[in-house]
Amino acid sequence: MVQTSPFRVLIASSNRFLAEDMYQVLTSEGYDVFLADTSEEAENLALRLRPDLIIIDVQIPPSGYELCRQLRTNTALSHIPVLMLIDSRDISARVAVLEAGGDDYLVKPFPSDELLYRSRSLLVRYRSGPTRQPITTSNQGRVMVFFGSKGGVGTTTIAVNFAIAIHQVTRKPVLLLDADLHLGDVSVQLDLSAPPDITHLLRLDELTPLHLQEAIQHHMSGIHVLLAPPDFQEARAITPDQLTTLINFLSTVYDYIIVDSRACFDDRNLALLSRADEIFLTLTPEVSPIRNTSAFLRLAEQIGIPLNAVHLVLNRANSNRSIGLRAVERHLNTRVEFWLVSSGQVIVRSLTQGVPMIISQPSHPFSEQIVQMARTITAPPASSGSGAR
Numbered sequence: 001m002v003q004t005s006p007f008r009v010l011i012a013s014s015n016r017f018l019a020e021d022m023y024q025v026l027t028s029e030g031y032d033v034f035l036a037d038t039s040e041e042a043e044n045l046a047l048r049l050r051p052d053l054i055i056i057d058v059q060i061p062p063s064g065y066e067l068c069r070q071l072r073t074n075t076a077l078s079h080i081p082v083l084m085l086i087d088s089r090d091i092s093a094r095v096a097v098l099e100a101g102g103d104d105y106l107v108k109p110f111p112s113d114e115l116l117y118r119s120r121s122l123l124v125r126y127r128s129g130p131t132r133q134p135i136t137t138s139n140q141g142r143v144m145v146f147f148g149s150k151g152g153v154g155t156t157t158i159a160v161n162f163a164i165a166i167h168q169v170t171r172k173p174v175l176l177l178d179a180d181l182h183l184g185d186v187s188v189q190l191d192l193s194a195p196p197d198i199t200h201l202l203r204l205d206e207l208t209p210l211h212l213q214e215a216i217q218h219h220m221s222g223i224h225v226l227l228a229p230p231d232f233q234e235a236r237a238i239t240p241d242q243l244t245t246l247i248n249f250l251s252t253v254y255d256y257i258i259v260d261s262r263a264c265f266d267d268r269n270l271a272l273l274s275r276a277d278e279i280f281l282t283l284t285p286e287v288s289p290i291r292n293t294s295a296f297l298r299l300a301e302q303i304g305i306p307l308n309a310v311h312l313v314l315n316r317a318n319s320n321r322s323i324g325l326r327a328v329e330r331h332l333n334t335r336v337e338f339w340l341v342s343s344g345q346v347i348v349r350s351l352t353q354g355v356p357m358i359i360s361q362p363s364h365p366f367s368e369q370i371v372q373m374a375r376t377i378t379a380p381p382a383s384s385g386s387g388a389r
Ligand SMILES: Nc1ncnc2c1ncn2[C@@H]1O[C@H](COP(=O)(O)OP(=O)(O)OP(=O)(O)O)[C@@H](O)[C@H]1O
Pocket: 148, 150, 151, 152, 153, 154, 155, 156, 157, 158, 180, 262, 263, 315, 316, 340, 341, 342, 343, 344, 347, 348, 351, 366
């Protein structure tokens, strides 16, 4: 498909004020502008969006020069013009731009008309480059909803660790959404208690990457997180449609959207379950979670959720001597795809400290099983099917 939409500009800068100023200037001129605040994110976005121009602030961590060099060695991106934002007019700074492969530079601070002029001239110069690729707006990102067969079975713990494991295994953009809207504790498990959160995103008529930028939290593991609102009334006001719209948008930006939910069948959860590409149904080897799992599987069929989209995750699998893995499978008359060990005090400690097991105890069997689960789920179809068992 040949693109007729406006030019696309990717700004790579960790300076939020500078990035927002440039965003305003360029969008008011009709450009489609996208923001990245780390080099890794910039490269991922560049690969996905195939922008017409990339603007790199040399201060972006770990190094704007290094990012530019990296883009130049990537055959899919090397033709895209790069405008560097440097801090000094010194000859050494300008030479560094050329050595990194930049096409032009601007010395900070710069007037907005100079930004427009330099951007336009680079775009004109490179207009004869390869045909632009459309932005991926089909629902490419995989939406994975974690749903508990009962409260307290470990759903949030598993979702949080799994999101980080997916990022570690794939190095792709991962977003963890706390959709346990009233009592979500992703913030506690990741020690991200300050704002922002999901709230203002849901009130918008149109979602853009800039809005997203304002609402997401960056966790040190590399994943992005959208927290539940701390306010009860705000949480109450969120509608099923708003959640679906948000997830549809997120799936155009991230490769994996991991959703933690509350164990109940309200309309918002039904919307989440209907939108999910995959559902991870968590249970423990106890009578009530097993019975609820059975009920869930029956309901899934009734509301049109294909059973092959539901993965059963048996948490604390070794915690009940009288109900082992096989007994659970016999009761449910189906296979339990993943199981996780009971981790006693270590996991409670990691929760108290706000550092997930997969980071604080990477070689603990629980963490290794989560990583194996992520590998199985992200494996190409031909080699998947072995499960984590
Ligand atoms: N494999 C495990 N071994 C030991 N303890 C675990 C394990 N998984 C979770 N826990 C503990 O169980 C408790 C509940 O975990 P978590 O909050 O993740 O469950 P939940 O199903 O999301 O609960 P809620 O219904 O409140 O949202 C926590 O104290 C957690 O540390």
